[in-house]
Structure formats: C-alpha cells, structure tokens
Amino acid sequence: MSVASPTRGEAQNRSTRDPVLEALGKHLGAQVMIEQTTLTGMPVVWLPRERLLEALAFLKGLPEGFTMLFDLSAIDERLRSQRVDLPPADFTVFYHLVSLDRNRDLMLKVAIDEGDLSLPSCVSVFRNANWYEREVWDMFGIDFAGHPRLVRILMPPTWTGHPLRKDYPARATEFDPYTLTVAGQDTEQKALQFDPEAWGMQRERAGSEFMFLNLGPNHPSAHGAFRIVLQLDGEEIVDCVPDIGYHHRGAEKMAERQSWHSFIPYTDRVDYTGGVMNNLPYVLAVEKLAGIEVPDRVKVIRVMMAEMFRITSHLLFLGTYLQDLGAMTPVFFTFSDRQRAYKVIEGITGFRMHPAWYRIGGVAQDLPEGWQALVQEFLDWMPKRLREYQRAMMENAIVRERTRDIAAFSTAEALEWGVTGPNLRATGCNFDLRKQRPYSGYDQFDFEVPLGTRGDVFDRGQLRIEEMRQSVRIIQQCVDNMPPGDYKADHPLTTPPPRERMLQHIETLITHFLQVSWGPVLKPNESCQMVEATKGINSYYLTSDGNTTSYRTRIRTPSFPHLQQIPALMRRGFVPDLIAHLGSIDFVMADVDR
Amino acid sequence: MTYTLTRADDDMAAATDRYPLGERRQVEDPVKQQLERNVFTGKLDEVLNSVVNWGRKNSLWPYNFGLSCCYVEMTTAFTSPHDIARFGSEVIRASPRQADFMVIAGTCFIKMAPVIQQLYDQMLEPKWVISMGSCANSGGMYDIYSVVQGVDKFLPVDVYVPGCPPRPEAFLQGLQLLQDSIQEERRPLSWVVGDQGVYRAKMPSQREKHRDRRIQVTELRSPSRL
Numbered sequence: 001m002s003v004a005s006p007t008r009g010e011a012q013n014r015s016t017r018d019p020v021l022e023a024l025g026k027h028l029g030a031q032v033m034i035e036q037t038t039l040t041g042m043p044v045v046w047l048p049r050e051r052l053l054e055a056l057a058f059l060k061g062l063p064e065g066f067t068m069l070f071d072l073s074a075i076d077e078r079l080r081s082q083r084v085d086l087p088p089a090d091f092t093v094f095y096h097l098v099s100l101d102r103n104r105d106l107m108l109k110v111a112i113d114e115g116d117l118s119l120p121s122c123v124s125v126f127r128n129a130n131w132y133e134r135e136v137w138d139m140f141g142i143d144f145a146g147h148p149r150l151v152r153i154l155m156p157p158t159w160t161g162h163p164l165r166k167d168y169p170a171r172a173t174e175f176d177p178y179t180l181t182v183a184g185q186d187t188e189q190k191a192l193q194f195d196p197e198a199w200g201m202q203r204e205r206a207g208s209e210f211m212f213l214n215l216g217p218n219h220p221s222a223h224g225a226f227r228i229v230l231q232l233d234g235e236e237i238v239d240c241v242p243d244i245g246y247h248h249r250g251a252e253k254m255a256e257r258q259s260w261h262s263f264i265p266y267t268d269r270v271d272y273t274g275g276v277m278n279n280l281p282y283v284l285a286v287e288k289l290a291g292i293e294v295p296d297r298v299k300v301i302r303v304m305m306a307e308m309f310r311i312t313s314h315l316l317f318l319g320t321y322l323q324d325l326g327a328m329t330p331v332f333f334t335f336s337d338r339q340r341a342y343k344v345i346e347g348i349t350g351f352r353m354h355p356a357w358y359r360i361g362g363v364a365q366d367l368p369e370g371w372q373a374l375v376q377e378f379l380d381w382m383p384k385r386l387r388e389y390q391r392a393m394m395e396n397a398i399v400r401e402r403t404r405d406i407a408a409f410s411t412a413e414a415l416e417w418g419v420t421g422p423n424l425r426a427t428g429c430n431f432d433l434r435k436q437r438p439y440s441g442y443d444q445f446d447f448e449v450p451l452g453t454r455g456d457v458f459d460r461g462q463l464r465i466e467e468m469r470q471s472v473r474i475i476q477q478c479v480d481n482m483p484p485g486d487y488k489a490d491h492p493l494t495t496p497p498p499r500e501r502m503l504q505h506i507e508t509l510i511t512h513f514l515q516v517s518w519g520p521v522l523k524p525n526e527s528c529q530m531v532e533a534t535k536g537i538n539s540y541y542l543t544s545d546g547n548t549t550s551y552r553t554r555i556r557t558p559s560f561p562h563l564q565q566i567p568a569l570m571r572r573g574f575v576p577d578l579i580a581h582l583g584s585i586d587f588v589m590a591d592v593d594r
Numbered sequence: 595m596t597y598t599l600t601r602a603d604d605d606m607a608a609a610t611d612r613y614p615l616g617e618r619r620q621v622e623d624p625v626k627q628q629l630e631r632n633v634f635t636g637k638l639d640e641v642l643n644s645v646v647n648w649g650r651k652n653s654l655w656p657y658n659f660g661l662s663c664c665y666v667e668m669t670t671a672f673t674s675p676h677d678i679a680r681f682g683s684e685v686i687r688a689s690p691r692q693a694d695f696m697v698i699a700g701t702c703f704i705k706m707a708p709v710i711q712q713l714y715d716q717m718l719e720p721k722w723v724i725s726m727g728s729c730a731n732s733g734g735m736y737d738i739y740s741v742v743q744g745v746d747k748f749l750p751v752d753v754y755v756p757g758c759p760p761r762p763e764a765f766l767q768g769l770q771l772l773q774d775s776i777q778e779e780r781r782p783l784s785w786v787v788g789d790q791g792v793y794r795a796k797m798p799s800q801r802e803k804h805r806d807r808r809i810q811v812t813e814l815r816s817p818s819r820l
C-alpha cells in the first residue's frame with residue numbers, strides 16, 4: 001500500500017508521464033507544483049494560492065478540458081499529524097475537477113495559513129463555486145476575495161463559529177441545552193427575513209412594484225425544508241434566491257467522531273431515499289484505504305440492493321413529480337409498488353429505509369434462504385407497472401403539454417453547474433459512472449444507459465422510468481448469476497470480523513474485541529470514491545490520519561449543485577413552471593445540506 | 595386518572611418567557627370534582643365532553659409538514675397500503691390554520707426551530723403534536739451542533755413514536771394513542787362554561803404496559819430465514 005507522501009523523485013516521474021500535469025507544469029512552471037500520491041485515483045497537486053485562478057482557467061480551457069468543478073471544500077490541517085512531505089498548511093482548500101471528455105479527474109490543493117485565511121474566489125472561472133465557497137466560509141471561516149456575496153449558507157445567519165474547524169465542539173450536549181424564548185423567536189425570524197437590497201435586487205421596475213414571495217422553508221411542493229424567495233412581476237419570476245441549510249445534520253463533523261465502522265448508519269441518512277446506495281461510496285472508499293478486495297458475491301449482493309433502492313427512490317420521485325404537476329393518484333400507485341420493494345429489502349436486510357447493511361469488507365449477513373423467489377416476485381411485478389406508468393402518465397397529453405420544454409437546459413449548462421446523474425443524462429450527455437468508471441463489478445452487467453434529448457422536465461421524468469427498467473434488468477442478472485462464496489472479505493480489517501475466528505483462543509478474542517469496540521485503524525492516506533447514486537454522483541473523499549476515526553470526510557452530494565442551478569433556469573419563467581422543475585430535479589434536503 | 599392542566603395566560607408573553615408558553619400543573623379529573631358539587635350538571639358535562647371528544651378524535655386533520663426521513667414513512671402511512679383514512683385522518687392540510695395536529699416527522703434543526711414554533715402558533719386550538727422518530731423525540735443519533743435534542747425543548751408533545759424511522763404502522767399506532775388521549779381530554783365546552791383550562795389526561799406509559807409481555811420473548815427469529 002502506498003503512503004501519503006511520495007518522495008520528490010517519484011512525483012517528478014509521475015508528472016512527466018501525465019500529459020495534463022505536464023501541460024499544467026509547462027504553463028505554471030513545474031517548480032510551483034507539488035504532487036501528492038494518494039489512493040484517490042486522481043492526480044493531486046498543490047499550488048501556491050497566487051497561481052490558483054490561472055491554473056483553474058488553464059485546465060478548464062484545455063482541449064477536452066476540465067469543464068466541471070465537481071467539488072470544492074476544505075480541510076482543517078492543524079491537528080493532522082501524518083503530513084510528511086506536504087507543504088505546511090493550517091487549512092487546505094481543494095478543488096476537484098472533472099473532464100468528461102477525458103473521463104478523468106484532477107484535484108488542486110492550496111495551503112493557507114491561519115493568520116491569513118483568504119483565497120481568491122474562483123466564481124469568475126466556475127460559476128458553481130459560489131455556493132461551495134459560501135459553505136467553506138460557513139464551515140471553516142475562510143474568506144474568498146471577490147466572492148459576490150459571501151454569507152453563511154448552512155448555519156443560521158445568527159450563528160457564531162465555524163463548525164468544521166477542529167476546535168469547534170461536535171456535540172449538541174457540549175453546549176447549553178437549547179431553549180427558545182419569545183424574544184429569541186423574534187430575533188431568529190427577523191434574521192430570516194429576506195432583504196432584496198442585500199442581494200442586489202430592485203424593488204420596482206418602470207414604476208411597478210415587484211412582489212417578493214417567500215416559498216418555504218415549509219411548502220408542500222418544496223420537498224422538505226427548502227426555501228426559495230421569488231421576485232415576481234405578476235406570474236413571471238424576475239429572479240429568485242434559494243435558501244438552504246434547514247436540514248444540516250453535520251454529517252461531515254459526525255464522521256470525525258464516529259469510528260470508520262459506526263459512521264455507516266449516518267451515510268444512509270444522507271440521501272434518505274437511497275438507503276444502502278449511500279453506504280456504497282463510503283465503504284468502497286474505506287476499503288481502498290484498508291486495501292480490501294471483496295469477494296464477487298459481495299459485489300453482486302451490493303449491486304442488487306443498491307439497484308433495489310434506485311427503484312424505490314425513482315418510484316418516490318415519479319409519484320411526487322406527477323403530484324407537483326397536479327395529479328393526485330400516481331403517488332398512491334407508486335407507493336404501493338414501493339411497499340412491494342420494501343418487502344424484498346426488509347426480507348433481506350431486516351429494515352426498510354435505512355438498513356445500514358453494507359460493512360467494511362462485505363455486507364452484514366448472507367442472503368436469507370429463499371431470497372430468489374422473493375426478489376423474483378418483485379421483478380415479475382414491476383415491468384407491467386412501468387408500462388402502465390408510461391401509458392397513463394408519460395403518454396398523457398396533459399403531462400406532455402405541461403412538461404415539454406419547461407426548465408430545459410443543455411449539456412454545457414449542466415456541466416457548468418455541476419449537474420450529474422439522470423438530470424445530466426436528460427440533456428443527452430452519456431455519462432453514467434456505472435459504465436464510464438465501473439465499480440463494484442458493474443462492468444459485468446448488461447444494461448443500457450437511457451438518454452434524453454431536450455433536457456426538460458419531461459425528459460427528466462421519462463428517463464427515470466427507463467432507468468427503473470434497466471435496474472430491473474440488472475437485478476434479474478443478479479438473481480440469475482449470484483456467485484457462491486463468502487459475504488465478507490478475508491482480510492484483517494474487515495469489520496466486524498467473522499465471528500468464527502474469534503472463538504479460537506484468547507489472542508483472537510482480544511483482536512476481535514478491539515476491532516469491534518474501537519474499530520479498525522486505517523493507515524494515513526486519502527481516498528475517494530464516486531458512485532452513480534439515485535440522484536446523481538455522490539462521492540466520499542476520506543482523509544485518514546492513521547486513527548480509528550476519519551480525519552476529514554467530505555461528502556459530495558448531487559442535489560446541492562442541482563439546487564444552485566435553479567435561478568439560472570427560472571429567470572423569466574412562471575411560478576407553476578418552477579414547481580414543475582422542483583418536482584423534476586428529484587432532491588431531498590438531506591442530500592443538499594447533509 | 596390525573597390530568598395536566600394548561601391555562602393560557604391572559605397577559606402578553608414577556609420577552610424572556612420560554613416556549614412552551616402557558617402554565618402547567620398536575621390536577622385531578624375536573625369532571626369528577628364537579629360531580630361532587632352537582633350531580634346533574636356533572637353528568638351533563640361528562641356526556642357532552644365525551645361526545646365532543648369522540649367527534650374530535652375521529653376527524654383529526656393532519657398538517658402537511660415534514661422535516662426529513664421520517665416524513666417519507668409518514669406519507670407512506672397516507673397512501674393506499676396503510677390507508678390512514680381508516681382513522682379519519684386523510685384530510686391533509688397544507689396550511690397550519692386548517693389543521694388539527696402536527697407531526698414533527700424528522701430532525702428538528704436549530705435553524706428550523708423558530709419556523710416550527712411559528713407554524714405551531716398558527717394552528718388553532720384545539721391542537722396536538724405527535725413527535726415521530728428518534729430525532730424529534732430526543733435528537734436520536736444526531737447529538738450534533740445543529741440539531742435540537744428533542745422537539746419538546748420548545749413544543750408541548752402529546753405522543754412520542756419511537757423508531758428511526760418508525761414504520762408506518764407505528765405512526766398509525768401513535769395516531770390511535772393520540773385519539774385515546776383526546777377521548778379523555780377536558781376542554782372548555784364554550785367560552786363561558788367552566789374555567790377555560792385545558793385538561794390533558796396523563797395516559798399510561800406504553801413501555802410499562804407491554805413490558806411483561808415483551809420480556810417473555812426469549813427466542814428471536816433467525817435472520818437467515820425469511
């Protein structure tokens with residue numbers, strides 16, 4: 001297993017092999033770049049902050065360039081002990097770029113000093129950096145010079161402190177118990193009041209006043225605690241400002257306190273309609289750090305259950321999407337199908353929504369006796385239902401008229417905002433990680449990647465019906481070809497370790513006890529895993545400092561950029577179109593605010 | 595049966611007052627007390643109370659309000675396989691002003707708490723609160739800076755439904771428990787009758803009630819069979 005710090009010679013060698021790094025080196029001067037070897041599967045390059053914008057613009061402008069800013073966040077490095085050969089840093093800000101044409105990634109890192117916590121904002125290069133930079137400001141207190149409006153995004157406006165700093169307490173019980181007084185209620189509500197001037201908005205145009213409509217944080221079509229303030233001229237949306245953070249559960253901070261193993265249940269609750277689909281990127285990233293290769297049976301079981309959840313999530317989408325368009329009944333149909341899916345999920349994992357069923361190095365238990373019949377019953381049921389949905393809903397003239405060419409965007413726009421998953425594929429862009437970068441054995445399956453053409457509300461709905469068909473196909477292949485073997489990897493870091501091993505002598509008992517109580521210790525390194533989750537690309541970027549807990553866990557979720565894109569799409573649109581668009585994005589707030 | 599008496603304050607709330615507002619104390623059944631004073635009006639009171647309560651408990655209109663994962667299981671209870679209409683609660687209201695009870699289904703965030711309080715205040719009496727899921731009950735697995743450790747830190751909760759998330763059936767059971775407790779309630783029958791206090795019955799703890807039966811279980815089903 002390689003260790004976090006390469007010798008300089010190695011770094012030089014590697015960059016001469018990599019054409020992108022070579023070009024970047026030629027552009028900036030190779031001496032300013034320091035390459036870091038990690039298990040992330042992409043080149044990681046440290047740059048001085050003065051050269052950051054130049055480097056980002058250069059990479060974006062390359063032929064087949066890195067056009068998507070996939071992720072941007074920071075690490076508080078002050079307590080990190082294993083930092084051999086890395087540039088000195090109190091905080092690190094990282095930029096994760098993706099080039100779809102090259103199908104590869106690149107990470108840039110910038111070290112900053114505690115005394116001077118500031119960076120140039122890269123909003124001029126990547127528009128979607130806006131929210132990410134606000135999040136870094138909110139969580140770490142790092143300033144971005146030139147940012148259009150650097151205010152808190154996840155925490156309330158009245159908050160003090162920056163929660164992801166290492167010196168900030170994690171637990172609510174470390175603070176005074178929460179109380180709400182009459183005066184406090186007043187202050188908080190006033191702080192939430194929308195101030196158009198602060199956002200550079202006019203109050204009137206040509207003598208007629210705009211109306212500011214506050215939609216949310218609790219609104220039936222906002223799909224959870226999401227707020228969006230609309231500047232209206234009649235029915236027309238002149239501008240809008242989404243406001244998030246009403247669902248921030250501090251999942252990233254939580255990861256710094258739970259053991260590698262006991263964080264798994266928290267991942268379930270990130271995209272809470274995705275169930276074990278959320279476990280997948282996390283355990284895969286941990287397994288990379290631990291160097292575990294899982295048996296084929298584990299891979300296929302994982303794929304099968306993840307696809308089951310893709311179906312339940314898409315069914316929920318379909319019901320609520322049509323409900324937002326005004327159709328009452330579909331949700332009753334799709335939920336009764338979900339009930340059938342849960343019968344399978346519960347039979348196999350023992351739980352409905354949040355099974356937390358994947359383990360580091362395997363799954364919690366083997367498939368129960370008779371699982372084939374259970375799954376098959378569901379697989380036989382679904383196709384005719386999907387045909388019915390297709391006929392009754394998507395071929396319905398009213399639905400078509402209502403959704404065609406509404407909130408449409410092109411592939412280029414999608415990439416600019418970091419849109420991934422079905423919403424990206426609805427624009428006709430063929431990028432599905434299960435095909436492009438197969439993980440967990442997806443390359444062994446036969447399935448197609450459905451694509452849209454116009455990228456509108458209709459395509460986004462239609463595409464998900466197709467995706468469910470493909471998921472049914474994948475699950476069928478799992479049932480037909482389930483490999484024999486173990487449901488856990490034979491590896492010392494597999495957690496929890498096989499019980500039979502414990503019962504031999506005192507030595508094995510102690511090892512077992514430590515691994516179950518403290519959890520496994522992972523060597524210092526960094527790893528990253530992306531998966532094609534139900535709503536788009538979900539990734540976990542883990543930093544281990546050689547401990548029983550993660551030093552930093554960055555969770556990149558697809559819904560965050562999807563919501564950031566809303567104003568760009570909805571300007572000059574109508575209010576009912578906004579509702580249709582919200583229905584078609586398929587987001588849950590936990591997947592936005594984490 | 596003992597009751598909790600909540601009396602609305604006639605004065606404006608002071609800025610430093612904490613939510614939940616209003617004074618609470620433990621009292622005896624008010625109808626029983628009156629019974630001793632006047633047998634006839636006492637009986638009448640009892641009959642009227644139970645008729646009104648019967649009507650209330652069988653047409654509870656829920657407020658369409660969800661915070662996170664638990665809300666998905668709550669909506670599952672609204673759809674056909676579980677069919678909440680069997681209990682008279684299918685009329686989901688999108689406005690708090692038309693709703694009878696609010697289910698805090700999900701995590702109660704510090705950023706959301708003032709909003710929840712406002713929505714609760716907008717509901718008209720009589721109103722009730724069901725806390726659904728570990729997060730709303732106590733913070734659950736989220737002992738973290740951004741989460742209120744239980745919605746009862748500022749709202750008066752009538753029924754707690756445990757689970758993460760509770761199954762739809764558990765939510766329906768919670769609803770029925772709420773109905774049971776509404777049946778026992780004593781509210782002013784008119785704004786001129788009685789002392790205008792709200793008397794909520796102290797219902798027996800479910801955990802205690804079922805403990806004996808539950809600890810009888812010694813063998814659990816093996817997960818290797820369906």
Ligand code: SF4
Nearest residue numbers: 663700727728729759
């Ligand atoms: S109790 Fe569990 S399921 Fe419910 S909101 Fe909290 S984490 Fe989600």
